[in-house]
Amino acid sequence: MLSNALAAQDYITLSGIITDLQTRQPLPHVSVAAGAVGTVTNDHGRFTLKVKPEAKVVTFSLIGYQSRNVHIERDGQRIDIALQPLSVTLNEVVVRNLSAENLVYEAIRKFHANYSKQPSSYKGFYREVIQKRRQYLSISEAVVEMYKTSYDNDITFDAVSILRGRRMMNMKSSDTLAVKVLGGPTLPIFADVVKNREFLFYPDDLQCFAYAYVGDEQLDDRPHYVVRMSPVKAQPYALFFANLYIDKQSLAISRADLHLDMRNRARATSTMLLHRPTGLRFTPLELTFSIFYRTEGGTTHLNYIRNEMRFKCDWHRRLFASAFTVVSEFVVTDNLPEAKTIRGRDTFKRNDNLYDNVDLFSEPDFWGPDNIIEPTESLNRAIDRLRRSVERTIGN
Numbered sequence: 001m002l003s004n005a006l007a008a009q010d011y012i013t014l015s016g017i018i019t020d021l022q023t024r025q026p027l028p029h030v031s032v033a034a035g036a037v038g039t040v041t042n043d044h045g046r047f048t049l050k051v052k053p054e055a056k057v058v059t060f061s062l063i064g065y066q067s068r069n070v071h072i073e074r075d076g077q078r079i080d081i082a083l084q085p086l087s088v089t090l091n092e093v094v095v096r097n098l099s100a101e102n103l104v105y106e107a108i109r110k111f112h113a114n115y116s117k118q119p120s121s122y123k124g125f126y127r128e129v130i131q132k133r134r135q136y137l138s139i140s141e142a143v144v145e146m147y148k149t150s151y152d153n154d155i156t157f158d159a160v161s162i163l164r165g166r167r168m169m170n171m172k173s174s175d176t177l178a179v180k181v182l183g184g185p186t187l188p189i190f191a192d193v194v195k196n197r198e199f200l201f202y203p204d205d206l207q208c209f210a211y212a213y214v215g216d217e218q219l220d221d222r223p224h225y226v227v228r229m230s231p232v233k234a235q236p237y238a239l240f241f242a243n244l245y246i247d248k249q250s251l252a253i254s255r256a257d258l259h260l261d262m263r264n265r266a267r268a269t270s271t272m273l274l275h276r277p278t279g280l281r282f283t284p285l286e287l288t289f290s291i292f293y294r295t296e297g298g299t300t301h302l303n304y305i306r307n308e309m310r311f312k313c314d315w316h317r318r319l320f321a322s323a324f325t326v327v328s329e330f331v332v333t334d335n336l337p338e339a340k341t342i343r344g345r346d347t348f349k350r351n352d353n354l355y356d357n358v359d360l361f362s363e364p365d366f367w368g369p370d371n372i373i374e375p376t377e378s379l380n381r382a383i384d385r386l387r388r389s390v391e392r393t394i395g396n
Helices: 002-008 100-109 184-190 265-272 377-395
Strands: 012-020 031-034 037-040 046-051 057-061 068-071 081-083 120-132 135-148 159-169 209-219 222-231 240-247 253-260 281-296 299-314 322-335
Touching: 031 046, 031 281, 037 046, 068 081, 100 209, 100 222, 100 240, 120 184, 120 299, 135 184, 135 322, 135 377, 159 184, 159 377, 184 299, 184 322, 209 240, 222 253, 253 265, 265 281, 281 322
Parallel strands: 012 081
Antiparallel strands: 012 046, 031 037, 031 057, 037 322, 057 068, 120 135, 120 322, 135 159, 209 222, 222 240, 240 253, 253 281, 281 299, 299 322
16 A cells, blocks of 8 residues: 555655764765765755655765665655764775876876766755844855766856746845855856866866875775875966875876965955955955765766855955855756757856746745755745745735
């Protein structure tokens, strides 16, 4: 009877909290996957995953921890588990006679072997949140479809379209600053450092870094080298500091953590601020990216990106500028079985604003069977406050 009931449903829902076995602290950004369907835990370790009734196992994985598999038993199943921290043991070490710099060059040389040689289509979830100090100004979310050509090609023909989304803004905010999120839903195109070589691995830039081996880590129960890239020669534009997690067996890059070099404020500003309106005072503080890849069947593909941007700005030349934080996240929630190009009129352009392309928040079960990144409690409270503010404004 249970099997028949599940077969009648389009999906079943799993949820829970993932913690560290030793500290009992929640673990953010844990990969949660049932085959090709997945999501990540939020900043408080919480997740919700919607899977087909025939799914059997859900896998939890994170850099530095032993992966865990849990059998799927029923709709509404609660999965609260702890992951075991791991250290690399001697018998897992793959000895290579390569310097840190040569490891990176060898990983780049193997992009063709490690990443998709065929066009691919994915479904994903994107969220961007804008805050002024601790006050939420804007929250926008969308389910997107993404088309990527082979990793042998550049990103010219890669595209993203918005399937559906929702938005909310602080209607009483006195700020006239319209914050343009860097990349918006095109984040998984331009921040895919393996495919978009100009972002980190531009040939003319590689000689501008110092390379250092900083240790070993585990991801998906596989040992990884960790190599740090630090800018030591100036370019006309700002470069990134980067930590690369390189699989010891395949030399695929499984993760890249980047933060923009802020030593030259003018160059950092030109990277973060694409257009400076007259009268705007802008001070860059931080720009970071964490880019995660996932390997399935011997092929590695993009899985999750988190981008955080902090800056100060104002229009009025006040003594103290306002501090803003912009956080955007993208996660691949499904690998689509057939690669389909996206029509030009449906393509979300990098200069488009997500806020203008989606509707106001409405019904609570807005996402239906689509997977999302579970919002934190503070974000949920902010959504409720902004919704009430909009309703009062419209009512007046």
